[in-house]
Amino acid sequence: MVAARIDGKAAAASVVERVKVEAARLSEASGVRPGLAVILVGEDAASQVYVANKGKMAESCGFRSLTHRLPAETSEADLIALIEKLNADPAIHGILQQLPLPGPLDARRVIAAITPEKDVDGLTVINAGRLASDVLDEVLLPCTPAGAMLLVRQTLGDDLSGKSAVVVGRSQLVGKPMARLLLAANATVTVAHSRTADLAAVCRSADILVAAVGRPQMIRGDWVKDGAVVIDVGINRVPAPEKGEGKTRLVGDVAYEEALEHAGAITPVPGGVGPMTIAMLMANTVIAAYRAAGLPAPTF
Numbered sequence: 001m002v003a004a005r006i007d008g009k010a011a012a013a014s015v016v017e018r019v020k021v022e023a024a025r026l027s028e029a030s031g032v033r034p035g036l037a038v039i040l041v042g043e044d045a046a047s048q049v050y051v052a053n054k055g056k057m058a059e060s061c062g063f064r065s066l067t068h069r070l071p072a073e074t075s076e077a078d079l080i081a082l083i084e085k086l087n088a089d090p091a092i093h094g095i096l097q098q099l100p101l102p103g104p105l106d107a108r109r110v111i112a113a114i115t116p117e118k119d120v121d122g123l124t125v126i127n128a129g130r131l132a133s134d135v136l137d138e139v140l141l142p143c144t145p146a147g148a149m150l151l152v153r154q155t156l157g158d159d160l161s162g163k164s165a166v167v168v169g170r171s172q173l174v175g176k177p178m179a180r181l182l183l184a185a186n187a188t189v190t191v192a193h194s195r196t197a198d199l200a201a202v203c204r205s206a207d208i209l210v211a212a213v214g215r216p217q218m219i220r221g222d223w224v225k226d227g228a229v230v231i232d233v234g235i236n237r238v239p240a241p242e243k244g245e246g247k248t249r250l251v252g253d254v255a256y257e258e259a260l261e262h263a264g265a266i267t268p269v270p271g272g273v274g275p276m277t278i279a280m281l282m283a284n285t286v287i288a289a290y291r292a293a294g295l296p297a298p299t300f
């Protein structure tokens with residue numbers, strides 16, 4: 001079998017088109033223009049690129065977009081004071097604190113300062129708790145698992161009854177919320193991780209295999225059940241000596257070429273889950289703006 005390629009770029013573009021329509025509808029109904037504030041502390045090169053992309057995407061959706069660039073030496077008190085100012089600003093509906101934070105800043109305390117209704121990254125304890133407690137009408141979901149789930153639903157439909165799903169990785173950011181979303185869609189879910197015995201055999205039991213470990217090409221082709229849907233969340237930059245694509249290239253957590261021969265459908269890296277992450281940030285921002293206006297929010 002040769003797997004179908006799940007086109008995350010195309011799926012992300014159609015989410016963004018929906019976001020534009022919903023933003024325009026909100027603006028007509030209530031005069032509210034969604035506002036997204038992105039905070040970047042320090043000079044991390046990769047983060048600079050992501051933040052610039054998010055700003056451009058927000059503007060293309062018709063949002064008000066503000067990027068706050070703070071020096072690496074910023075104190076935690078000053079950063080939290082900025083977040084509190086944005087919490088209180090009625091023109092801002094989403095606050096994204098770009099991670100990782102420089103050394104002495106405590107990400108947990110900083111994220112906790114974001115009001116849950118503006119937490120468009122879905123990282124606060126309140127939003128994690130809403131997902132865990134099935135309070136789905138109030139939750140803002142973490143963007144990467146929400147985007148990955150949309151690709152699963154696009155491939156297999158909304159009801160995963162009778163399907164087994166294996167999530168490799170148990171992070172707060174991806175693994176745990178992904179498992180909860182799959183469970184909410186009626187899949188039978190296993191969360192595997194670095195201490196799982198015979199990980200290959202566990203993976204082979206999966207109709208839906210989600211790789212979120214952050215180790216380049218760790219999941220081999222013969223770990224993939226024939227016909228499985230494989231969602232590769234990993235984005236790893238590795239040296240590319242052999243191909244002449246420059247010094248480095250991006251690979252996922254799955255050995256893509258090998259997995260192609262087993263999977264029924266698979267997300268590539270790049271062009272898979274990555275673009276969906278940014279699209280879902282836009283979706284969360286428009287959702288937060290609808291809720292702030294007291295109107296029923298669109299679902300994605």
Ligand SMILES: Nc1nc(=O)c2c([nH]1)NC[C@@H]1CN(c3ccc(C(=O)N[C@@H](CCC(=O)O)C(=O)O)cc3)C=[N+]21
Pocket residue numbers: 047050096097098099100121143235250269270271272273274275276277278
């Ligand atoms: N608070 C916070 N929220 C985040 O969501 C967050 C963050 N901090 N810090 C950094 C990571 C990284 N991240 C990516 C999003 C999209 C792509 C993406 O679209 N990647 C392209 C490839 C881009 C390239 O070529 O370099 C793709 O997979 O096709 C990658 C990485 C969000 N992050």
